[in-house]
Amino acid sequence: MNSQQQLRNAAPTRVISLRLPSAVDTALIRSANDAGRSVSSGLDWLLSNSFGNCQLFRQLGECPDVWDAKLDARIPTGTFEQLKIATEQLAIPISVYVRKLLYHVYVTKRLKYVKADGHYTLAGQHD
Numbered sequence: 001m002n003s004q005q006q007l008r009n010a011a012p013t014r015v016i017s018l019r020l021p022s023a024v025d026t027a028l029i030r031s032a033n034d035a036g037r038s039v040s041s042g043l044d045w046l047l048s049n050s051f052g053n054c055q056l057f058r059q060l061g062e063c064p065d066v067w068d069a070k071l072d073a074r075i076p077t078g079t080f081e082q083l084k085i086a087t088e089q090l091a092i093p094i095s096v097y098v099r100k101l102l103y104h105v106y107v108t109k110r111l112k113y114v115k116a117d118g119h120y121t122l123a124g125q126h127d
Helices: 003-010 022-034 039-048 051-059 077-090 094-106
Strands: 013-020 069-076 111-116 119-124
Touching: 013 022, 013 077, 013 094, 022 039, 022 069, 022 094, 039 069, 039 077, 039 094, 051 077, 051 094, 051 119, 069 077, 077 094, 094 111
Parallel strands: none
Antiparallel strands: 013 069, 111 119
16 A cells, blocks of 8 residues: 555545445445455545546436445545535535446446546446
8 A cells, every 4th residue: 555545544534324226335345346445445436536527417317216225435534525515516415426426337337437637537428
């Protein structure tokens, strides 16, 4: 682990807690494990790299109402503050933002991450 990761891990955190479909929860867990990350770290990466293009959320529907799993994850306070700003701009709750992100990345695959200018950002995929 490099010093920047250690600093982030030692930084104050906020808890994100929400209900979501079990298929989405399972996909997040699998993705985090495949990347050698914790679920919290995986969610932090997904969120942090979504803020630059979060306006994509305006054209996407909410995920189905079958929320049979619960996600509890600790993310750095800085990520949480960025999440609050994004959700205020979109006029949606934090739980809706996180559910939409995860649902459309893992289930519908209408969102993906692309590398641009040396960092990853959220992009839409069209059928």
